[in-house]
Amino acid sequence: MDSKKQKDSPQSNESTRTSPFPDEALDRVLGLVKSHKDRSSVSLVCKDWYNAERWSRTHVFIGNCYSVSPEIVARRFPNIRSVTLKGKPRFSDFNLVPLNWGADIHHWLVVFASKYPFLEELRLKRMTISDESLEFLATTFTNFKALSLLSCDGFSTDGLAAIATHCKNLTELDIQENGIDDLGGGWLSCFPENFTSLEVLNFANLNSDVSFDALERLVNRCRSLKVLKVNKSITLENLQRLLERAPQLIELCTGSFNQDLTPRQYAELESAFNNCKNLNILAGLWEATSLYLPVLYPVCTNLTFLNLSYAALQSGELAKLIAHCSNLRRLWVLDTVEDKGLEAVGSSCPLLEELRVFPAEPFEQDVAPGVTERGFVAVSYGCPRLHYVLYFCRQMTNAAVATIVQNCPDFTHFRLCIMNPGQPDYLTDEPMDEAFGAVVKNCAKLQRLAVSGLLTDLTFEYIGKYAKNLETLSVAFAGRSDLGMQCVLSGCPKLRKLEIRDCPFGNEALLSGLEKYESMRSLWMSACNVTMNACRRLAKQMPRLNVEVMKDEESDDSQADKVYVYRSVAGPRRDAPPFVMTL
């Protein structure tokens, strides 16, 4: 009580206040607070806590690299060891953002070099990073430990070579799904012979061959290796030898899972897997066939996450495999498994929490049927704990979705992609409004929603009315009028990210969110009905927002083809390329 009074008193200042709450205690407690959301809350309590928090924070998460500058970050947080940065808008993953848009890490690294010389971890998503930057990183930060690049671009395997060569204390090298210029696998051989600290190695998405010899020796000497994700150049025979060297692995991505093995080799492989008692996560399995899947059976019971999204399994193959995976929490598959495969999932994996079904042939209509509403419904019956779904399909009905969310009311992430834009309920020919209405009505915890199919404004009325915990919404080819977007902006108090493409939302909708956007991370609107003038108005009235427009080559001057709006304390971008107009 006293301390609070003293802190609140306007006369108190740091030199005269004697707080009965010792700083050491505060520091100790704060040291345990990891979540950046919690830390933000802590920092708002009072000046003392703000200071205690900023001095004790070691990891900073920046969801939009342009919302702040590295100088501002460094001023506030003097002791950062780990940085997570996200750059481009998410739709850049789908080629809606031109190359050279920005989000280059280099300036950040330069500032970090002087402010955080002891930086240990860097995790980037959708950023641009050059080989020079990677080399700079590797040679400047002597204590550097962990690098994770997801969906980044601008670099080649030469940059990886620099990391391998210079980072003596590296524990993690995680290279995922990047636009990397793959010049060859020689980088792997750059790890020095006395280098032993690696715990996480992921090069599954690189294409070129690496020296198996170098890899085997690396795995052999890194006794703390927990995560190993190799690429397709690694054969089953190779894999067996790697597993023999590293039976302690927790997470494995296999290479190519198809090779002619002799019975003896098969037995050795099976035995190698059998020895991996700690394996919880399995991925890869490129070109896997039913012939070799059985070697996995010994590890299946321990699996919590199985990623088969690069293995085009048929329903029977999946059914046999999944029957052994009773502890599975997360499953990613290709739609080659079809509804039957999903039915097997429903009966085999009662603890399933997350399901992602990717299309094997996203552009072909006449090939394999993929999955339909039946598969999804089957899973919902068998897996009541399901709370995360990403589902690509070619047909869906309102009734099916209603059933699904009745079976699984705990959805936090519901991402349904009916692949034909604007397709109605295929049985009733009605819009899919009721489907998403059911989702938001039944799933109070919903944080993330992606809608698809034929949708009128009613869907958005439902969302605005019921989705009170919604943070991220993705909309494409949907809606009828400005009302749709307005409902969402006015109705969803926790909305942080709104991304819209090809919808008939216009200026009124855009401007209705005037006061909302500062509480959001960002808004993306492309191929909608927004004009340049409306964007200028928005920019003028909200100076703390960056309003950026990219125009298409052939559109007329008044249309704002791609609009990206985000809050920022760093002011307008200074590195915007010519095709990005900041209003």
Add this chain to the structure above:
Amino acid sequence: MEGGSGGACTSWSMSTVSKEDNLVLSIEVSSYPDEAGLELGLGLSLGGGGGVKPQEQGWGQYGRILTAKDFPSTVSSSSSSSSSLSRANRTTAGIKRRADSVAASNSGSQVVGWPPIRAYRMNSLANQSKSPVTEDMNSIVEKNKSTNTMAEKTYEGSNSTNGYAKKKGPLNTSFFVKVNMDGIPIGRKVDLSAHSCYETLAKTLEEMFQGPTTNINAVESTRPSRLLDGSSEFVLTYEDKEGDWMLVGDVPWGMFLGSARRLRIMRTSDANGLAPRIQERNGRQ
């Protein structure tokens, strides 16, 4: 050890599907130079016009691009006519990119960035799929390039060291087509499915017909194939499903795989119309 060759795996945005426009018109202009007569089909042209010269001057070629009929309109029940130039929906100028929702039966409604799948994943599927990859996969691959210089990179280095067929899994789909070269009486055969981009295919053909290059190493393989960049005395062409001869390299790899029936390495002098393509490529970002 061949990684991705530094040479281009097509970074040229197709005259067909450029970054932004995925919906315009179809224009097919082709001719079969060997024959006495020219076969011409002309659709509507949008910009970059399609003057077609008389046969002596060779031929130009425009790939097939998406037609308006790929995107029938939704909200109203009117169906868009395939020849409609101005699909301008009154609510949206610059409608060209916008795809209205489509009815069920719609092959290849290929809108930029839809379905929303990361380029990496589509790329991987392209390497594995049983059927020839469809157009968007590689166009997306190209768009996802980290830089946009002319010295291109292959996104898929899945081909083996000497550029020949790599071992394939159970989804083994060989796709051999005949290749003839002007001036050489004996033709050869090449397996198109063993390649994932034009660069490796062209290299393979060069080696096949002209003998292996003297130093096969990573550096050498970074130079773009002369067959593709127009600097050689020969140019690579293919005959498609409809019997028309096209320049290799103008359409996304997947589309090429799906439509190529045979190849011909033709004397450049017999094939005019190359220049615009290269300029176009240079002019793109």
